[in-house]
Amino acid sequence: MKRVAMETLSLSKINYFLKTKTLGQKIISFTTVDSTNSEAKRRSADEPEGAVLLSEVQTAGRGRLGRQWLSPGGNIWLTVLLKPELPATKIPSLTSVAAAAVCLALEQLRPSIADRLQIKWPNDILLNGRKIGGILTEMQVSAAKVQAVILGIGLNVNLKAEDFPEEIRSLASSIYLETGEIPSREQLIASILNSLEHLYFKFLEDDLSETLAVCRRKSAVLGRKIILIDHSGKPTSSGKLDRSGSPSGQIREAEALDLGSNGELLIRYENGEKASIISGEISLRLQ
Ligand code: BT5
Numbered sequence: 001m002k003r004v005a006m007e008t009l010s011l012s013k014i015n016y017f018l019k020t021k022t023l024g025q026k027i028i029s030f031t032t033v034d035s036t037n038s039e040a041k042r043r044s045a046d047e048p049e050g051a052v053l054l055s056e057v058q059t060a061g062r063g064r065l066g067r068q069w070l071s072p073g074g075n076i077w078l079t080v081l082l083k084p085e086l087p088a089t090k091i092p093s094l095t096s097v098a099a100a101a102v103c104l105a106l107e108q109l110r111p112s113i114a115d116r117l118q119i120k121w122p123n124d125i126l127l128n129g130r131k132i133g134g135i136l137t138e139m140q141v142s143a144a145k146v147q148a149v150i151l152g153i154g155l156n157v158n159l160k161a162e163d164f165p166e167e168i169r170s171l172a173s174s175i176y177l178e179t180g181e182i183p184s185r186e187q188l189i190a191s192i193l194n195s196l197e198h199l200y201f202k203f204l205e206d207d208l209s210e211t212l213a214v215c216r217r218k219s220a221v222l223g224r225k226i227i228l229i230d231h232s233g234k235p236t237s238s239g240k241l242d243r244s245g246s247p248s249g250q251i252r253e254a255e256a257l258d259l260g261s262n263g264e265l266l267i268r269y270e271n272g273e274k275a276s277i278i279s280g281e282i283s284l285r286l287q
Contacts, residue, residue: 009054010186017190022050023080023197024190029053034060035069036079037136037152044140044148049083052193061154064123064136064283065231070165074158075174076185080196082149084204088141091149092279093208095122095137096263097199098151100214102133104199105191106175109183116178118220120286121256121265122279125155126220130173132156137279153192158182212259221256221265225287228252228267228277253287 011027018024026048033039033055040053054077061071071077082094099119106125107114118126125133136152156174164172176182199211216222229249254267257274264276265284 009056009189013184013186014190017187017194019190019194020050020197023200024050024052024193026051027054030055032057032059034058035062035071035152036077037062037138037150040079040081040150040152041138041140041148044081044150047081049081050197051081053079053081054189062136062152063134069134069136069154070159070163070168070172071154072159072163074182074185076153076155076157076189076192078153078155078189078192080151080153080193082151082200084146084149086146086204088139088144088146090262091137091139091146092122093203093211093263094149094151094200095135095279096208096215096259097203097211098135098137098153098196099123099125100211100218101192101196101199102135102153102155103214103218104195105188108195109188109191110175110179110181113179117218119215119218120220121215121259121284122263124220127173127175127178129220130178131168131171132173132175132178155188155192157185157188208261208263212261212263215259215263219256219259220286221284222258224256226254226256226267227285227287228254229283229285231283249283 035058036053036055056073058071058077061069063069102125103117116128120126123135124131133155138150140147158176159174229251231249254269257266260266260276264278266276268274
C-alpha cells in the first residue's frame with residue numbers, strides 16, 4: 001500500500017462539520033507538543049469547559065499507567081477539557097462515554113466498518129480485533145473537588161505496519177491499514193466531538209443509557225473469558241512500549257458478564273465469586 005501525502009489539519013474544516021454548543025468551540029492546535037493531555041493539565045485553570053487541544057505530533061504521548069503512546073503525524077491526538085461538577089467516583093464513566101462517541105463517529109463516517117469495530121473494555125478501540133485507538137481519562141482534584149477532567153483520545157488514521165515497534169505490530173493497527181482508506185481527519189474529529197457532546201450532556205443529567213447501549217453493542221469482551229491484571233500499587237513506568245498490561249500485576253481469570261450502571265465491568269472469577277471492576281488500575285486480555 002502506498003502512503004498518501006499527509007495534509008495539515010484545517011481548523012476551519014473542523015468548524016464546518018462541528019454541531020456542538022460547547023465541545024470544540026475553542027480549539028488549540030499544535031504542530032508538536034509533548035502530550036495533549038499534559039498540555040491540557042497545564043492550561044486547565046485558564047481554559048473553558050469544552051476546550052479541545054490537538055497536536056499533529058506528540059513527543060511524549062501517554063497511555064494508562066505510564067505507558068507510551070506512539071504519536072507520529074497524520075493521526076488524531078486530541079484532548080477535551082471538561083469541568084463537570086461531579087464527585088470523582090463518577091469520572092471513570094467518561095472513558096465509556098468517549099469510547100462510545102468514537103465508535104458512533106466512525107460508524108457514521110464509515111458504515112462499512114461498523115460490524116468490525118469494537119470496544120475492548122474499558123478504553124481500547126479495535127478494528128478487526130486490532131487496536132486503532134485508545135482513551136486516557138485523567139482528572140485534577142483539589143480540596144476533594146474535581147477541578148478538571150482531561151479526556152484524551154488517540155486514533156490511528158494513517159499508520160503503516162512498519163510504524164509500530166515490533167512488540168505491538170500484531171496488536172495495533174490504523175484505519176488506513178484495515179480499510180485502505182484515509183478518512184478526512186477534520187470530519188472525523190468534528191464527528192467525534194458531536195457524538196461526545198451528546199453523550200456527555202446526557203452523562204451530566206445522570207443518563208448513561210445510550211453510552212452503555214453502544215458499549216454493550218460494541219463490546220469485544222462481554223461473554224468472553226478474560227485475564228485481569230491488577231496493577232494497583234505496582235505502577236509500570238518503565239516507559240517501554242509493552243503489550244497492554246504485561247508485567248508485574250496480579251493476574252486472575254474471569255468471565256466478563258455485563259456492564260454495570262456506571263460502565264464498570266461485571267465479572268465472575270473462576271471460583272464463582274462475582275465482582276465489579278472499575279477501569280482504574282486493571283488491564284485485561286482476551287483469552
Ligand atoms: C491507551 O492507553 O490506550 C490510551 C491512549 C491515549 C492516547 C491519547 S492521544 C491524545 C492524548 N494525549 C496523550 O498523551 N494521550 C492521549 P493503554 O490502554 O495504556 O495502552 C497503551 C498501550 O497501547 C501501549 O503500552 C502499547 O502497547 C500500545 N500502543 C502504544 N501506542 C499505540 C498506538 N499509537 N496505537 C495502538 N497501540 C498503541
